[in-house]
Amino acid sequence: MGGQAFAKSDPPIPTPRMPPEVYAQVLTQTHAVLRTYFGHVDSAVEAPGKETYGDVDILVYGPFNPTWADLEKGSTTVAETLAKALGAKKYLSQKGNPTVNFAIPWPGQDIEDMTKEDKCIQLDVHTCFSLVSFKWELFHAAHGDLWNIIGSTIRPFGLTVNDQGMYLRIPEIELYDRKKSMIFLTANPSEVLEFLGLEEERWWRQFRSKEHMFEYATGCRMFRVKEADDPNEAEEDMTGEAAAAITHNIDGQEGGEKGKKKLKHNDRQRMAKRPIFKEWIDEFIPRCRERGNFRKPRASREQIQQEAITRFGVQEKFETRLKEWNLVKHQDHLWRVVIKGSIPLDGIDPALRAAATRTLKSTIMEGVEFEGVIPKAATKDEDGFYDIDEVRRFVMGNWEAAGRIGLARQDAKAREAMKVKAEKREKEESDARERKRKEVPA
Known part of the structure; x- marks a missing residue:
């Protein structure tokens, strides 16, 4: 077609x-x-x-x-x-x-x-x-499926190459939010090829055959083929993103049926649509395993991560992104687990519990005074983190009082809303009477 x-x-x-x-x-x-x-x-x-x-x-x-x-x-x-x-x-x-x-x-x-x-x-x-x-x-876009091949090699090492450039993924973030885990490194082809250990001059010429292209891809310094199976070794129950996120003991590409299970979902889809990529996984890698080629580890994820940070000058970006992510996780944990999770459920009036959670959140996370003071539990360190133990102690010791305060605030708001509503209705009735009076002939 x-x-x-x-x-x-x-x-x-x-x-x-x-x-x-x-x-x-x-x-x-x-x-x-x-x-x-x-x-x-x-x-x-x-x-x-x-x-x-x-x-x-x-x-x-x-x-x-x-x-x-x-x-x-x-x-x-x-x-x-x-x-x-x-x-x-x-x-x-x-x-x-x-x-x-x-x-x-x-x-x-x-x-x-x-x-x-x-x-x-x-x-x-x-x-x-x-x-x-x-x-x-x-x-x-060069060489068709070559980036699919190289991508499956470098992905376990925390690198991603897409249509914008090369990125380093932060391992602590990527399983939760892949996009936020990505730190831009470069969109310079020469820098990318040098970092991956691939010959630049050869890149810009068409390969004579698929085999020549496969051999070129093995020049990537992260390429490694897994050693032949140990019959006494239990099969790993790990697939997709979980397998791709391993930060230690990256033992190489496996190919064949077992290797497919460890590919990302997108790579498995590519195998169904891209014959060259399928041949790489199904034929070339198993052939390398049989011959015992490319078994020696040449790099670890930690090594590649540190080299990328240094080479492309992204230390500050990396640390800032990780700190911001950890702070978001900390705040989410503080709210869902420490505050809400420390208030009893059994035998508690749901309205009282809901009022307590609202009051405690406003006090601890939004700086609203509690009984006239800002408690120690609402204090954050210079990086924005709370003392989890202090917060838990405060919640467990004050949730009932917080609930009563919350209900009182809720009642006050309700009375104020009713007052505003009544005043609005009275004004509308007054305006209607005035309009009617003006319509009556003298």
Whole structure:
């Protein structure tokens, strides 16, 4: 199947897969056209061994020529301008989406003579909004499934590479909130490859075969293959994110059926959709295990974490994020476990208990006075942490008094609300009488 962007057009436009010679011809021609409009035009290095291509993907970065001001004067969009220049039969563009899909004639066809049955080629032009993102996307999209392979290698070591850059994950946070655990390191391809121990010059050329690409991936200094099974060793009951979060004794990739169980859910899904990644897991890694290759540990998660912190200068960010996270957890524990959890449940009037929790929370966590004073339990250290034992003692010794105070406050609020409501009703009735009086003829 080819690109599918135009499959639901009215009428549908056929865009079948292309043989390599057609792909190469279209790539060269469209690059030449787009370079007359953009300062930077390129396409990511393709995966090895592809026999057909579904579409043509091109990255561009400005400045666009003619300028946006020139286009606005002529009521023409960038997409319309490029469609004419590329001889496109149709294009698809959505506001806010940096990618425009073009259906361009198959080489040898004239747009004027095309029928609805004639096949086209799907060309996707993606606009980057900075030179940094242009270079990074070229890097990140290179070689097809290679980043899936490298990603499964570096993930247990606390590193993540996505379409924005390389990140270090904080182990204490990632199982609870993966996004908040991520500290940005760099979006510089050279820095990433150097840190991972991969040869940069080789990266920017297409691999001759999948095997050559697999061998390149093993150059990552975090790559290790698990030793052959010990028949007396119990099988680990650990899968997915739990396995990926181990910080000690990372014993290498296993591959095969047992190895699949330790992959993240996303990686297991990739195996079903990405044949090259599946071959890496199902065939290449087991083959390395049989040969006894790559068994020696080359790094630990702790080592990689400290190297990344030092190399990319993120010590302060790392410590601040961890401190903020620990403070949030501390406050949540203080409220749910220490305050609410220290008030008895059995045989207690629910209204009294609810009033006690509200009062104690306002006193300890919000600084409201309790019987005319701020208790010691409400005191925080310089980092914002409470003395848990002191809070627990205060709650257990004062929850009944807090409940009575809370009920009294609640009653006072209710009386005040009733008073306001009565005054409002009286005013409305007074205004109505006044309007009625004015309507009566003299």
